[in-house]
Amino acid sequence: xxxxxxxxxxxxxxxxKPQIDNQVTGGAIQEPKTKRPRGNxxxxxxxxxxxxxxxxxxxxxxxxxxxxxxxxxxLGPWFMPWIGCLGIFFGxxxxxxxxxxSKDKDQMIEEFGSLKEPAIWIALGSLVVYLWAMPYxxxxxxxxxxxxxxxxxxxxxxxxxxxxxxxxxxxxxxxFIRLLRVLIPGxxx
Amino acid sequence: MPGLSTAGAIALxxxxxxxxxxxxxxxxxxxxxxxxxxxxxxxxxLLNTPGAPESAVMTYDGYALTKAGQAGKxxxxxxxxxxxxxxxxxxxxxxxxxxxxxEAIHFGPAEYTALxxxxxSALTMLTGHPAKALVSSSVGLLLATVGPDxxxxxxxxxxxxxxxxxxxxxxxxxxxxxxxxxxxxLIRSDTIAPKAPPFHFWSGFPTLKELRRLTKFIALGSxxxxxxxxxxxxxxxxxxxxxxxxxxxxxSRKEEFGHGALEGLATPEAADKATVGAALVPALTLGIxxxxxxxxLIGALEVHGIRPGPFLFTSHGTLVEGILAGLLIATVAVxxxxxxxxxxxxxxxxxxxxxxxxxxxxxxxVLGSFAxxxxxxxxxxxxxxxxVGYFMRRYDFPLAPLVLTMVIxxxxxxxxxxxxxxxxxxxxxxxKQPVAFGxxxxxAALIVIPLxxxxxxxxxxxxxxxxx
Numbered sequence: 001x002x003x004x005x006x007x008x009x010x011x012x013x014x015x016x017k018p019q020i021d022n023q024v025t026g027g028a029i030q031e032p033k034t035k036r037p038r039g040n041x042x043x044x045x046x047x048x049x050x051x052x053x054x055x056x057x058x059x060x061x062x063x064x065x066x067x068x069x070x071x072x073x074x075l076g077p078w079f080m081p082w083i084g085c086l087g088i089f090f091g092x093x094x095x096x097x098x099x100x101x102s103k104d105k106d107q108m109i110e111e112f113g114s115l116k117e118p119a120i121w122i123a124l125g126s127l128v129v130y131l132w133a134m135p136y137x138x139x140x141x142x143x144x145x146x147x148x149x150x151x152x153x154x155x156x157x158x159x160x161x162x163x164x165x166x167x168x169x170x171x172x173x174x175x176f177i178r179l180l181r182v183l184i185p186g187x188x189x
Numbered sequence: 190m191p192g193l194s195t196a197g198a199i200a201l202x203x204x205x206x207x208x209x210x211x212x213x214x215x216x217x218x219x220x221x222x223x224x225x226x227x228x229x230x231x232x233x234x235l236l237n238t239p240g241a242p243e244s245a246v247m248t249y250d251g252y253a254l255t256k257a258g259q260a261g262k263x264x265x266x267x268x269x270x271x272x273x274x275x276x277x278x279x280x281x282x283x284x285x286x287x288x289x290x291x292e293a294i295h296f297g298p299a300e301y302t303a304l305x306x307x308x309x310s311a312l313t314m315l316t317g318h319p320a321k322a323l324v325s326s327s328v329g330l331l332l333a334t335v336g337p338d339x340x341x342x343x344x345x346x347x348x349x350x351x352x353x354x355x356x357x358x359x360x361x362x363x364x365x366x367x368x369x370x371x372x373x374x375l376i377r378s379d380t381i382a383p384k385a386p387p388f389h390f391w392s393g394f395p396t397l398k399e400l401r402r403l404t405k406f407i408a409l410g411s412x413x414x415x416x417x418x419x420x421x422x423x424x425x426x427x428x429x430x431x432x433x434x435x436x437x438x439x440x441s442r443k444e445e446f447g448h449g450a451l452e453g454l455a456t457p458e459a460a461d462k463a464t465v466g467a468a469l470v471p472a473l474t475l476g477i478x479x480x481x482x483x484x485x486l487i488g489a490l491e492v493h494g495i496r497p498g499p500f501l502f503t504s505h506g507t508l509v510e511g512i513l514a515g516l517l518i519a520t521v522a523v524x525x526x527x528x529x530x531x532x533x534x535x536x537x538x539x540x541x542x543x544x545x546x547x548x549x550x551x552x553x554x555v556l557g558s559f560a561x562x563x564x565x566x567x568x569x570x571x572x573x574x575x576x577v578g579y580f581m582r583r584y585d586f587p588l589a590p591l592v593l594t595m596v597i598x599x600x601x602x603x604x605x606x607x608x609x610x611x612x613x614x615x616x617x618x619x620x621k622q623p624v625a626f627g628x629x630x631x632x633a634a635l636i637v638i639p640l641x642x643x644x645x646x647x648x649x650x651x652x653x654x655x656x657x
Contacts, residue, residue: 073606074614077338077345080602084334087327094320120377124579127369127572131555135565143552154377156544164545168552179208182560 052092056085119153126150138187140169195225195243196481196589197367201550203360203489204557211493212508216515218489222482223275223465223516224523226425230267230458231531235260235388243425243461246433250446250453257449261393264531266451267458268524269400270407274459275520277411278418278466282473283513286502290474293499298608299619301475303628305601308477310632311420312590312597314639321586329594332357339603340610352566359595360488361558361570366588367481368554369575374582375547390532395451403455406436410456414463419471419479425464432460466516473497473509477597481589484596492561 070076130146137145147165151158176182199221206214229244234251247267254263296304313322335346336356347353395403410432417428436456437446446453468479469486476498478484487497495505502509558571581588612618620626 072610073340074609075606077341077343079606080338080598081331081334081345084327084331087330088324091320091324091327095324098318098320123373123377124576127576131565131568131572134568147548150376150548154544156548160542160545161548164548168549172552172556175205176556176560181208182556183563184556184559 052089056089123150123153135185139172139184140187143169143172195222195229196363196485197371197550198225199482199485200360200364200367201553201557203364203485203492204560206489207492207561211490211495212511212515214493215486215489215508215512216519218486219465219469219512219516220519220523222486223462223519224526226461226465227268227271227523227527230271230461231264231527234263234267234454243429245426246429246457247454249433250448250450253447253449254451254454255388258388259393259449260388261390262395262451263393263449263454264388264390265394266399266403266454268527268531269395270403270410270455270459271462272520272524273407274411274414275462275465275523276517277459278415278463279513279516279520280466281415281419281463282466282469282516285470286474286509286513289470290499290502293474294503296499296624297622298604298611299622299625300628301600301604302608303619303625303632304475304477305597305604307628307632307635308471308597309594309601310635312593314635318585318587319639321584322590325581325586325588326590326594329591330598332362332591333359333595333598334602339599340606357570357595358562358567359484359592360492360561361567362574362595363481363485363488363592364554364558364561365571365574365576366578366581366592368550368557369571370578370582370588372547372550372554373575373579375543375550378543378547399451403451406440406452406456407459409435409439410459410461411463414460415467417460418464418467425461425480428460428464429457433457462520465520469512469516473501473512474499476600478593481592484593487596 126146126149130142133145134142144165147161150156151161172184177184199218202218202221206217209217226243230247230251233244233247235255237248237252237255251263251267254260309326312326313319331346333356335353337344337354344354413432413435414425414428417431418425433453433456436452437443440446440450440452442450442452464480468483471477471479472483472487474497476487476496478487490497490501495501495508554571554575555568559565559568561567578588581591608618609616619629
């Protein structure tokens with residue numbers, strides 16, 4: 001079952017995302033050139049166990065078991081969180097079971113690079129920093145810094161990034177701040 | 190636009206509709222929904238790069254026709270069949286919605302519980318890997334429980350913070366999951382925007398004989414699209430794949446499929462567009478979304494203080510009529526606009542590089558989630574959801590169950606608890622309600638039948654589906 005469902009999943013992925021990086025130049029169609037960085041399709045044991053542990057911690061530390069099943073409300077307010085946690089728990093066990101039985105553990109997803117690429121982690125981390133810094137630096141400066149960082153990280157073309165940045169900042173000002181009256185912290189406080 | 194999915198695009202557009210009147214905002218989103226479904230087929234046909242997952246099937250025969258120098262004909266067939274499919278889906282909504290809503294007024298907590306269970310089971314079993322869908326929907330269920338519970342107003346998972354005391358709105362989560370995670374994928378991708386080959390659109394109009402031959406397949410696709418689109422979790426991806434497979438089965442030119450069969454293009458395109466109207470049936474009449482996109486439309490209605498469900502038709506009758514008319518007009522208008530734009534679309538797509546589209550998406554998503562609640566908290570939720578969404582995409586966890594469960598979860602919770610109060614704590618009460626019992630049986634069948642099929646001795650059925 002495991003092998004087959006994994007196979008099915010892979011085939012479905014091939015249907016949904018066929019040949020993203022094909023190139024056609026000068027009107028003459030070339031065959032697709034795929035660049036396939038390796039990535040592990042099935043989540044690792046650590047991830048699964050971590051998810052189950054988080055579910056367990058939330059379940060035990062934040063649910064008041066005494067509030068289950070009162071006369072006026074037989075299920076109580078903690079029934080649904082329990083169901084959610086049990087769902088995560090059983091889902092994790094099923095995934096673990098599936099991974100143990102699965103033969104092809106090292107399948108690839110085209111669009112994603114390896115998690116060993118530091119750029120991915122830096123980019124995701126910088127999103128958090130971007131938001132944290134926004135009230136202090138203001139939207140315009142903060143966004144410019146983020147775009148600059150992405151230019152270096154992913155080797156983007158500086159001229160295109162500047163164009164995108166200017167267009168977005170103008171859009172933010174005209175559409176969001178002027179028209180929609182959104183209180184974006186535009187400048188440093 | 191390759192890479193920018195329908196749900197992602199609509200999630201990005203949602204904050205813009207906040208300041209619009211309700212009808213204008215909803216019709217704007219519906220028109221966008223309708224347009225992006227067709228737009229995905231253009232890139233699939235011209236560039237072999239589907240603009241959205243549901244358009245992937247169109248690459249098989251659409252791109253084969255392009256390679257054979259018949260791109261114009263392929264685009265015309267897609268346009269005609271998509272328009273007819275879209276109109277049939279809209280007609281289905283118009284015909285079915287009002288009687289269904291009138292019937293649903295008599296539904297009590299037991300029936301709503303059963304409907305929510307049906308939605309959840311369909312989502313879990315029909316959206317990719319069942320175990321991953323179960324984890325995804327359970328996370329959504331947990332997120333939906335943050336804040337006060339619907340019966341006793343007990344505060345849950347707020348960690349003592351004011352920001353979480355009202356719960357987590359699913360709109361920033363949706364923007365993060367679909368738009369920010371997709372933006373991250375696009376930014377790091379090193380793909381070059383493909384170039385469309387030159388083609389003559391106007392001279393590619395199919396002959397009367399070809400159109401007559403396609404009628405049966407357009408009807409088949411539309412029928413399947415309506416059937417699949419109404420079911421929660423069905424969605425346009427399933428509809429287009431299923432209809433392609435069905436068209437191949439009934440066609441007398443099976444050998445042409447995958448090599449430029451017009452039937453292989455017309456059937457999934459009609460199915461794809463028919464799901465747009467069909468998906469709105471459960472969303473408007475019962476308040477239960479059938480797809481991520483219909484969940485966004487429910488969210489858009491809720492932003493304007495309108496609760497979708499059977500009472501929507503009595504309390505906001507004019508709005509519903511406007512939405513129905515808007516869907517019909519949008520379907521026709523999208524086709525008319527597409528006719529004008531298709532000749533230029535090749536050049537337009539070539540000038541847009543995925544990496545910079547990703548940058549624009551990222552900033553728009555942050556601004557949009559900020560604008561939604563006019564606070565940094567919405568943007569924080571969106572960024573967190575974006576990071577989670579990136580890893581979910583990476584490990585092939587479906588995103589739709591998480592968002593849909595955030596909508597269905599509160600409906601399920603309030604109704605199951607009300608039902609249990611009415612039944613005096615006796616769960617067998619559900620089985621004494623014939624409608625609820627029937628729906629629960631269907632929900633159970635949705636889980637049991639696919640499992641039974643999986644446990645059957647193996648033979649490769651997926652090759653039949655793909656078979657191209």
